Amino acid sequence: MSEPASLDPVQAQYEAYPYPARDPRDEAKRLVIGSPSDLREVDHYLFGGKRDWSRPFRALVAGGGTGDALVMLAQHLADRHCPAELHYLDLSDAARRIAEARIEARGLGRLVTFHHGSLLGLAAAAPGPYDYIDCCGVLHHLDDPRAGLRVLAASLAPGGGMGLMVYGALGRTGVYDAQEMLRTLAAGAPDRERLTVARALIRELPPTNRLRRNALVGDHLAGGDAGLYDLLLHARDRAYRVPELAAMIDAAGLAIVAFIEPARYEPATYLNDRDLLERLGPLGAVERAAFAELLAGNLKTHVCYVAARDRAATAAARADDPAAVPVARDVDFAAIARGMVSGSPVLSASFDGLTLRLKLPRLATAILARIDGKRSLGEIHRAVAETAAPGLAWDDFLAEFRVLYAAFNGVNRMLLRVPG
Numbered sequence: 001m002s003e004p005a006s007l008d009p010v011q012a013q014y015e016a017y018p019y020p021a022r023d024p025r026d027e028a029k030r031l032v033i034g035s036p037s038d039l040r041e042v043d044h045y046l047f048g049g050k051r052d053w054s055r056p057f058r059a060l061v062a063g064g065g066t067g068d069a070l071v072m073l074a075q076h077l078a079d080r081h082c083p084a085e086l087h088y089l090d091l092s093d094a095a096r097r098i099a100e101a102r103i104e105a106r107g108l109g110r111l112v113t114f115h116h117g118s119l120l121g122l123a124a125a126a127p128g129p130y131d132y133i134d135c136c137g138v139l140h141h142l143d144d145p146r147a148g149l150r151v152l153a154a155s156l157a158p159g160g161g162m163g164l165m166v167y168g169a170l171g172r173t174g175v176y177d178a179q180e181m182l183r184t185l186a187a188g189a190p191d192r193e194r195l196t197v198a199r200a201l202i203r204e205l206p207p208t209n210r211l212r213r214n215a216l217v218g219d220h221l222a223g224g225d226a227g228l229y230d231l232l233l234h235a236r237d238r239a240y241r242v243p244e245l246a247a248m249i250d251a252a253g254l255a256i257v258a259f260i261e262p263a264r265y266e267p268a269t270y271l272n273d274r275d276l277l278e279r280l281g282p283l284g285a286v287e288r289a290a291f292a293e294l295l296a297g298n299l300k301t302h303v304c305y306v307a308a309r310d311r312a313a314t315a316a317a318r319a320d321d322p323a324a325v326p327v328a329r330d331v332d333f334a335a336i337a338r339g340m341v342s343g344s345p346v347l348s349a350s351f352d353g354l355t356l357r358l359k360l361p362r363l364a365t366a367i368l369a370r371i372d373g374k375r376s377l378g379e380i381h382r383a384v385a386e387t388a389a390p391g392l393a394w395d396d397f398l399a400e401f402r403v404l405y406a407a408f409n410g411v412n413r414m415l416l417r418v419p420g
C-alpha cells in the first residue's frame with residue numbers, strides 16, 4: 001500500500017490553524033478592511049485614481065487564507081457595481097472553507113472562483129492575466145519567495161499592479177529568538193504539546209528577553225492557538241528589511257509605487273535637524289525608506305503597492321491635478337476641520353507605539369472643510385479663494401495642499417480619485 005503523500009509543513013499548519021481566525025457570522029456585523037487591497041488605495045496607487053469600475057476587473061488573491069482581502073475586495077467591487085471576476089487561491093482547504101462561508105454570508109458568490117493549490121502553480125491552477133493581485137502575508141512563508149513573486153508578476157496584465165505584505169524584520173525583534181528556542185525545546189512534538197511548551201516558555205521569559213521587551217507583537221498573548229502558532233511555531237517564515245524587499249521586487253521586474261503608510265517610510269517624519277535632513281537629500285525613495293525603517297524600528301510588516309518597473313513612477317494619482325478629488329479613507333475631514341484649533345496645526349497619528357506629529361499648512365481648516373469626496377482640487381481652490389483666502393493663486397493653493405496631502409496621505413487617510 002502506498003503511504004499518503006505528507007503535506008508541506010506550511011500547508012499542514014494552515015490546515016490545522018487557518019489564519020487569521022475568522023467567524024463567518026461576523027460578516028453580518030462588520031467588514032474587515034485593511035491594506036493592501038482597499039479598492040480606494042488600489043485605484044489611487046495603481047490606476048492613477050482613474051479606474052473606470054464599470055469596466056470588467058479581474059483580480060487574484062494569492063494565498064487568500066480565511067478571506068480578509070477577498071471579502072473586502074468583493075464587497076468594494078460589488079458596491080461599485082463592477083463586473084468583477086475574483087480568483088482566490090490557497091494551499092489550505094480549511095482556510096478556503098472559511099473564506100467561502102464569508103463570501104456566501106455576504107451573497108457575493110457570483111464574483112468569486114475558489115482554487116486550491118500553490119501560487120507556484122498559478123499558471124495552471126488559475127491562469128492570468130490579472131489587473132490586480134493581492135499577496136498579503138504569504139511570500140515570506142515560501143521556500144523561495146523570489147520565485148513566488150516572479151510567478152505572480154508573470155500573471156499581471158499590462159497596466160496592472162499588486163498589493164504585497166511581508167513581515168518587517170525590525171518590528172519582529174525577538175520573534176525569531178523565541179522560534180529558535182521552541183525548536184530546541186519541542187521540534188517534532190505534536191502540535192498540542194508545542195503550544196503548551198510555547199505558553200510555558202512565554203510565562204518564563206526574563207524581562208530582558210527581546211520578545212518580552214517587544215511590545216509591538218502580541219499574537220502569542222492574545223491571538224489564541226492560531227495566533228501563537230503563527231507567530232512562534234511557524235513552519236517557515238522570514239522577515240525583510242526594506243532593501244531586501246526592494247531587491248526581490250526588482251528581481252521580478254517590478255518596482256515599488258508606495259509603501260503604506262507613506263509617512264512611516266519618510267525620514268523627515270521623524271527628524272527635525274536640518275543638517276541631518278540635508279545629508280539625506282541625495283537618497284532615492286528606497287534608500288529613504290530603508291533609513292526610516294532603521295530610525296523608527298517599529299515596522300513589523302511592510303505593505304506596498306508595486307507595478308511593472310517602467311510604469312511604477314507614473315502609476316499613482318497626482319496631488320497637483322486640478323481634476324483630482326480628495327477622498328477620505330475612514331475619516332471625516334469636515335469634522336476634523338471643526339475640531340482644529342487655530343495656530344500652527346499638526347496632525348497626530350499613532351502607529352505601533354509611536355505618535356507621529358505631522359505639520360499641517362496655514363489653510364488646513366479651510367481646505368479640509370471643503371473636502372467632501374465630490375469636489376475636485378480645482379473646485380476646492382476656487383471655494384477657498386472666494387472665502388477664506390481671497391485671491392489665492394492656484395500655485396499658492398497647491399503649495400498649501402501639498403503639505404496637507406503629505407500629512408493625511410502619509411497616514412493613509414487621504415487618497416485621490418480622478419472622475420472620468
Ligand SMILES: C[S@@+](CC[C@H](N)C(=O)[O-])C[C@H]1O[C@@H](n2cnc3c(N)ncnc32)[C@H](O)[C@@H]1O
Nearest residue numbers: 014063064065090091092095118119136137138
Ligand atoms: C498568514 S496567512 C495570510 C492569509 C491572507 N492573505 C490574509 O492576509 O489574511 C498565509 C496564507 O498563505 C497560504 N499559503 C502559504 N504558502 C502558499 C503557497 N505557496 N501558495 C498558496 N497559498 C499559500 C497559507 O495556506 C495561508 O492561508
